[in-house]
Amino acid sequence: MPKANLRQILADNVRRYRSRAGISQDNFAIECGVHRTYVGQVERCERNVTLATLELFAMAMGVSVPQLLTKDGVA
Secondary structure, three states: OOOHHHHHHHHHHHHHHHHHOOOOHHHHHHHHOOOHHHHHHHHOOOOOOOHHHHHHHHHHHOOOHHHHOOHHHOO
16 A cells, blocks of 8 residues: 555645646646546545656646655655
8 A cells, every 4th residue: 555645745746836836726637638626636635646647747847756756845
């Protein structure tokens, strides 16, 4: 069973980066090619994401995958 802690770090970082950029969940989802409910589920730790999705999220936010997976986005 994966650690919930890593999912929480990802959720916090996705929400933080998205909010700082002033992008709604809807627009972020469109940019990443995923459904808006999926973004919300990731931000609430309800979903595990694939490596491909991590890469999409990172590219859309202009950060690295390690930054998304590191507490406070500092890699």
